[in-house]
Amino acid sequence: MSTATVGDLVSQPYKHGFVTDIETEKIAKGLSEDVVRLISSKKNEPEFLLAFRLRAYRQWLQMQSPDWAALGHPAIDYQNIIYYAAPKQQEKKASLDEVDPKLLETFEKLGIPLSEQKRLSNVAVDAVFDSVSIATTYREKLAEHGVVFCSISEAVKEYPGLVEKYLGTVVPSNDNYFAALNSAVFSDGSFVFIPKGVACPMELSTYFRINSADTGQFERTLIIAEEGASVSYLEGCTAPMFDTNQLHAAVVELVVLEDASIKYSTVQNWYAGDESGVGGIYNFVTKRGQCRGDRSRISWTQVETGSAITWKYPSCVLQGADSVGEFYSVALTNNYQQADTGTKMIHVGPRTRSTIVSKGISAGHSSNSYRGLVQIGPKAVGAKNYSQCDSMLIGDQAAANTYPYIRSQQPDAAVEHEASTCRISADQLFYLQSRGIGFEEAVSMMVSGFCRDVFNQLPMEFAAEADKLLALKLEGSVG
Amino acid sequence: MIRPDAPVLLEISDLHARVEEQPILKGVNLTIRAGEIHAVMGRNGSGKSTLSKVLAGHPAYTVTAGSVFYMGADLLELAPEQRSRLGLFLGFQYPVEIPGVSNLEFLRVATNSRRGQRGEEELDTFAFEDLVRERLKVVQMDPAFLDRSVNEGFSGGEKKRNEILQMALLEPLVAILDETDSGFDIDALRIVADGVNQLAGRDNATLLITHYQRLLDLITPDYVHVMAAGRILRTGGKELALELERTGYEWVDQELASLGREPAEVV
Numbered sequence: 128m129s130t131a132t133v134g135d136l137v138s139q140p141y142k143h144g145f146v147t148d149i150e151t152e153k154i155a156k157g158l159s160e161d162v163v164r165l166i167s168s169k170k171n172e173p174e175f176l177l178a179f180r181l182r183a184y185r186q187w188l189q190m191q192s193p194d195w196a197a198l199g200h201p202a203i204d205y206q207n208i209i210y211y212a213a214p215k216q217q218e219k220k221a222s223l224d225e226v227d228p229k230l231l232e233t234f235e236k237l238g239i240p241l242s243e244q245k246r247l248s249n250v251a252v253d254a255v256f257d258s259v260s261i262a263t264t265y266r267e268k269l270a271e272h273g274v275v276f277c278s279i280s281e282a283v284k285e286y287p288g289l290v291e292k293y294l295g296t297v298v299p300s301n302d303n304y305f306a307a308l309n310s311a312v313f314s315d316g317s318f319v320f321i322p323k324g325v326a327c328p329m330e331l332s333t334y335f336r337i338n339s340a341d342t343g344q345f346e347r348t349l350i351i352a353e354e355g356a357s358v359s360y361l362e363g364c365t366a367p368m369f370d371t372n373q374l375h376a377a378v379v380e381l382v383v384l385e386d387a388s389i390k391y392s393t394v395q396n397w398y399a400g401d402e403s404g405v406g407g408i409y410n411f412v413t414k415r416g417q418c419r420g421d422r423s424r425i426s427w428t429q430v431e432t433g434s435a436i437t438w439k440y441p442s443c444v445l446q447g448a449d450s451v452g453e454f455y456s457v458a459l460t461n462n463y464q465q466a467d468t469g470t471k472m473i474h475v476g477p478r479t480r481s482t483i484v485s486k487g488i489s490a491g492h493s494s495n496s497y498r499g500l501v502q503i504g505p506k507a508v509g510a511k512n513y514s515q516c517d518s519m520l521i522g523d524q525a526a527a528n529t530y531p532y533i534r535s536q537q538p539d540a541a542v543e544h545e546a547s548t549c550r551i552s553a554d555q556l557f558y559l560q561s562r563g564i565g566f567e568e569a570v571s572m573m574v575s576g577f578c579r580d581v582f583n584q585l586p587m588e589f590a591a592e593a594d595k596l597l598a599l600k601l602e603g604s605v606g
Numbered sequence: 607m608i609r610p611d612a613p614v615l616l617e618i619s620d621l622h623a624r625v626e627e628q629p630i631l632k633g634v635n636l637t638i639r640a641g642e643i644h645a646v647m648g649r650n651g652s653g654k655s656t657l658s659k660v661l662a663g664h665p666a667y668t669v670t671a672g673s674v675f676y677m678g679a680d681l682l683e684l685a686p687e688q689r690s691r692l693g694l695f696l697g698f699q700y701p702v703e704i705p706g707v708s709n710l711e712f713l714r715v716a717t718n719s720r721r722g723q724r725g726e727e728e729l730d731t732f733a734f735e736d737l738v739r740e741r742l743k744v745v746q747m748d749p750a751f752l753d754r755s756v757n758e759g760f761s762g763g764e765k766k767r768n769e770i771l772q773m774a775l776l777e778p779l780v781a782i783l784d785e786t787d788s789g790f791d792i793d794a795l796r797i798v799a800d801g802v803n804q805l806a807g808r809d810n811a812t813l814l815i816t817h818y819q820r821l822l823d824l825i826t827p828d829y830v831h832v833m834a835a836g837r838i839l840r841t842g843g844k845e846l847a848l849e850l851e852r853t854g855y856e857w858v859d860q861e862l863a864s865l866g867r868e869p870a871e872v873v
Binding site: 549552553554555557558559560561562563564565566568572573575576577579 | 662663664665666685686687689690691696698701702704705706707708711712715716719720723755772776
């Protein structure tokens, strides 16, 4: 007789938990104005950026950590975090041959080969290790099309005008507690600029890796699509297993001008802590895009499977007339993971449209909340929103919540919200099993069926990956 | 078709089983040989539906005593999926709906798991489509149902067709069809009967679970067993079912009383 339960199934080891043994330059723990200045000077930043950081730091000191999310965790000791850690090597390398082989090996192990021979075809990758970007592939090829894809530190040096013009204009430094913290201490991240009329010829991707213990990661990503430009961008994240919690507070800003579009996909698999909830990443992320031009479009797709805590609401500000915002999300929590995630769709311009499809899967003792705001402003004549929030419960110890907020100042607007909750029932599992389908495969079939609407939105190269990642997360000790 | 020398496919001996703390099966004995069609009849609560679930390995039921051998192997040691791969099939009375899982893909994975066990090669999507289109004829099912989610929004009749389609694809050695309450659903009975009559052969066997004679007007059983209070009380040929239809189940109570047992409790 099979005695497997769904409980057995969902406890499965984390595959990216290794630590790379590499000499790292770290600054002392703790946060102060001096630390902010130190980070800025290490990066030889121009005056405007130091001023931006210091203003953010002073704002942060005046702010309180938000407590409205359905999350519980001990207070974070911001003086016990290292704010800058970088593998010891000189300047960014001109060629990959000069990059420490240990770093290349680390990314290869994570399935992200960077070397010329093995790199992913038609996907350009920026690899970020702890606080710094170590390599960006296909830069020259992209440059031929006028596309800039590099680390934000390089962008600060090479395109200071663009950075100064756009940084902090979508997510102001005092937007929220974690955005302020990020604005003060961000170390690296990706920068993308797609000039007018250019459809980016390849997928762009950034892979974030935390390696050092006690280190926070504060990356900053800025993507600008000029008039008529388009790009599809994907980020992936992993970290080693440490039994202390680590803070990750990122900010992503998207700027989309007339007739342009950005498709931003995330596969987040930070270390989630062990089965009793010890360790794991605290993931407090602010992601927002502005559809500034008419007929512009932003599409967020996220597959959130990692982190002890996820606090994340990728949002769209729909200013341009007829602009479109989309949010497709799968959030899977297991053991003692907690996720409070969703989106904000701010309709400003006339005939703006937004779609929200959220799929939450809760297993173990985890808690998974969807929190979303649909706001229709007084000028958003004919605005439309459709939201669908589905939750799936696995086992009988997990929690799923849905908090939809709708504010409309426009009587003409059409806002639709659908929600459902289901459970993988013992009878469904038995039915599949009694047709020769193993327990694990049965669960995985039902979970990927549940997520299909979202996976269909991922770039093709990554849709199969996402399916595999979910199956892996749910793979267990059966048989 | 009764052949005394046909190989034994299923041998149930003194089977006891309970659900939660409630004993339901209290010593079932039954031997099924290749080529035979058996019908198990009995009132609600007699344990006949439980028997089918225990044989298929439903986790809610615990076997407390007795044994079941299937093709010489200890059936009770096998996980439900292994039982299916080895050719034991349970046709559900009320098949569950599985939203999001494509019916075609489900049928393909199920068929391939049975084929793998038999040492046959896996069918890819194209080869499987050919096979499934051929087997659809057994149940006269509209191919449009292949593109939907498993059983989702199917009518009772379509669910039944989908069950028999699975039987036609999996080519079981022992098919157990639970039709306990479908006595008045003539459509369902006809679909099941047509399927069984087309698929029953010399090398396989069928166990029908039913409450009414109606199904047996369409399928002629070799043996009829009457279950009561968790045991098989009497075994006979097809005439036993006709007798039950005429006299009802009162004699079962009298027989139980004379055995010093309480009448079957309704669960």
